[in-house]
Amino acid sequence: MKIRSIHIYSHDGRRRDLSFHDGLNVITGRSSTGKSALSDIIEYCMGRSTFNIPEGIIQERVSWYAVFYTFEGEEVLVAKPAPGPGRSSCSLAMVRRGANVTVPDFDDLTVNDDDEGVVSLLSRRLGIPENTTDVPIDNSRESYDANIKHTYFYLFQKQTIIANKDQLFYRQNEQFQPQTIKDTLPILLGVSSRDRFSLESRLRAAQRELRLNTKLLEEAKSAIDTSEERAIGLQSEARAVGILPASSAADAKIVDRLREALTWKPTSVPEDDGGRITGIENELVTLREQRREIQRRLDAAEQYARRADGFQTEVVEQHDRLTSIKALPINKATGEWQWPFAEANLALGSPIAQLLLADLESLDREMNAVVGERPQLDAYLDEQRRELQTIGEQIRAKEVELSSAIATSEVIVQLGNRNNAASRVVGRISLFLEGLLPETELARLEKEQRRLKARVADLEQRIGADDSGARLASTMNNISMHMSGYIAALGGEFSQYPARLDLHNLTVALDRPGRPIFMQRTGGGENHLAYHLAALLALHRFAASQKQPLPRFLLIDQPTQVYFPSEASYEAAGGSIEKTEQDADLEAVRRLFELLDRFAREDAPGFQIIVTEHANLRNPWFQEALIEHPWTKPPALVPEDWPDLAELAD
Known part of the structure; x- marks a missing residue:
């Protein structure tokens, strides 16, 4: 994967x-002409959404950015619009691919994909194999797939x-990002091959199945033990709620x-809406009211009888007294004269005699009346007592009926509760029987x-999991093999010692006898530049020679600044x-570009190096490497006559 061209579009279509x-490709010129933005444009059109x-x-003046990428037998154009005002990212893209793709005109630019599609396409075309990062199970980070973004x-x-x-x-x-580099670089360098990834995927699947089966086996053994x-506990519960009889056949299995x-079915529960109890209670209220009314009449009659008894006693005494003295002159029963002290009918016709006789007759009638009413009063009292007894019997019968109704209602509630309890026990029994393993399941x-x-042991043996570290160490040794030569060619210190790319610390180490020297403990920008370029060139040299999926280009921004005062x-x-020539360490500058030119021609033939610079050399090979004349204002990346959005709006 290399870069054929970069294109930018103005808002008015240019x-x-x-x-x-x-x-070697060199772009040189003044500051603030857009040289350093080239790497941002390339990255933006490789699927990075951040702008x-x-x-x-x-x-302000560019509306679209486009980059042509070349692969073996195919070209891919990725164009992306600039984010809208106030936005710092954009994931929309236009993708074209084919053997010969032409540069689109402004009017042909249209979104047909997004960054996810761009990353997927470029990753496949680059040849990044199916993969996943190797993350230990006990680590907090998750595994993920390496793709074009990790280059x-x-x-x-x-x-x-x-x-x-x-x-x-x-x-x-x-x-x-440091951990991401450590996770993905081995994949990009071929330490994890496609076959290895397939085997590892199959191993992970087999390990998951093994863990699941182990859990099922443990549960089966535990279930058999308990x-x-x-079962005995469930049988006891079933007997307690009446589902099973208190005793069963001794030879029957539990x-x-x-x-x-x-097979238990709930006992039907009769409906009870409370109306029967209410009706009985209303009847009792009526009967008790009737009993109270009869009792009042009976009490009044008995009180009257008691008063009448007292009056009768007195009247009888008076009647007997008058009878004894023969108060009336003539016996009413026989008509005979009975006053011995007077002659018969003596002066009875006088007014005084008539008045006296009338009083005596009245007294006699009253005494006879009292004696005559007594049987009727006794009959009335007997009738009221009989009615009172009848009402009392009716009240007792209703009270018994009410007690029965209340007891029946309580039975209905208890019956419902028993059905509920039995249903719960049946549910637990059903769950137990469903989970009960057949005798053959454990085997x-x-x-x-x-x-x-x-199967897991076989896959682990085929993968050779223990040799991945050795393979990575061998790969890193191959990369480091050329680093000391590049450091020496660039005039860096400690080039006499073997240099290596330290993946663990992500730095350059020089293995001096006794103790290694790390890049951060060295001084001088020239040395640091030499270590950087040595590591990157050696890395790309290995990837190119071994046909590993790293793009075949490297963009370096202003490397010769360390050679100026x-x-x-x-x-x-x-x-x-x-x-x-006046200000720089000219020999060092020439040495740098000669190394880059030689690398792209000899060490990794066809490799593409793009350098943006302020320095310029008069050597013909350097002038041939220039993409354009040195950028000033103009020319620059963006022409000065391109309008911005504000100007177009006006």
Whole structure:
């Protein structure tokens, strides 16, 4: 994977093109002309959504960015629109692919994909195998697939990184990225092959099956150990709620008895709406009121009888007294004269005699009346007492009926509760029987356990899990083999010692006898530049020779700044040959570009190195490497006559 060209589009439809070739490509010129933005444009069109292109003219005047990537037998164009105002990312993209893809006009730009599709396409075309990072089970991070995004670390060396003693790779200083480099570089270098990934996938699947079967086997053994105890407990519960009889056949298995419990049906519960009890209670209220009324009449009659008895006694006494003295002159029964002290009918016709006789007659009638009413009063009292007795019997009968109704209601409630309890027990019995393993299940699980263990052991043996570390060490040794030569070619210190790429610490180490020297403990920008380029060139040399899935290009931003006496003098060079020869360590600058040119022609033939610079050399091979004339203002990446959005709006 290399870069054929970069294209940017103005808001009014114009286009700016930059074409690249194999080998060394140099863009030199003044500051603030857009050279350093090229790496951001390439990364943006490789599927990164974050928009890191600097603020200013580029953002204001460019509407679309496009990069042509070349693969063996195919070209892929990825174009992306600039994010909308106020936005810092965009995941929309336009993708074209084919044997000969033409550069689209502005009117042909249209979104047809997104960054996820771009990453997937470029990863496949680059040849990154199916993979997943190897993360220990007890680690907090998760496994993931390596893709084109994980090659960014080795493709871009920006101005702030190229001579940084504390940071070897692009984005190494960001959170989680160091571990990502350690996880994915072995995959990109072929330590984890496609066959290995397939075997590892099959191993993980077999290990999952083994863990699951182990759990099922343990549960089966535990269930067998506790099933008899649980069955006895369930049988006891079933008897307590009346599902099973208190005694069963001694020869019947307990499981068979529990299966009998599953045939239990709830006892039907009669409906009771409370109306019967209410009706009886209302009848009782009426009867008790009637009893109280009869009792009042009876009490009144008895009181009257008692008073009448007293009056009768007195009247009888008076009557007897008058009878004894023969108060009336004539006996009413016989008509005979009975006053011995007077002659018959003596002066009875006188007024006084008539008045006296009338009083005596009245007294006699009253006494006879009292004696005559007594039988009727007694009859009335007897009638009231009989009615009172009848009402009392009716009340007692209703009270008995009410007690029965209340007892029946309580039975209904108890019956419902018993059905509920029985239903719960039946549910537990059903669950127990469903989980009860057949006698052959344990044997089957043990057989499956032996089979899965043998399969896991076979896959582990085929993978050779223990040799991955050795394979990675061998790969890193092969990469490090050329590093000392590159350091020496660039004039770096300690080139007499074997240099190596330290993947654990993500730095360069020089193995001096007794104690290694690490890059961050060395001094001088020239040394740091030499260590950076040595590590990257050796890495790409190995990937190219072994046909590993790393893109075949490297973009380096302003590497020769370490060869100028100051930053001001470096910027002042501005692509001028004369200024470069005047201010820079010319020999060191020439040595650097000669190494890069030789690497792309001899060490990794066809490799593409893109360098953005302020220095300029008069050597013909260097001038042939220039993509364009040195950038000033104009020319620059973005033409000055391109409008920004505000100008178009006006």
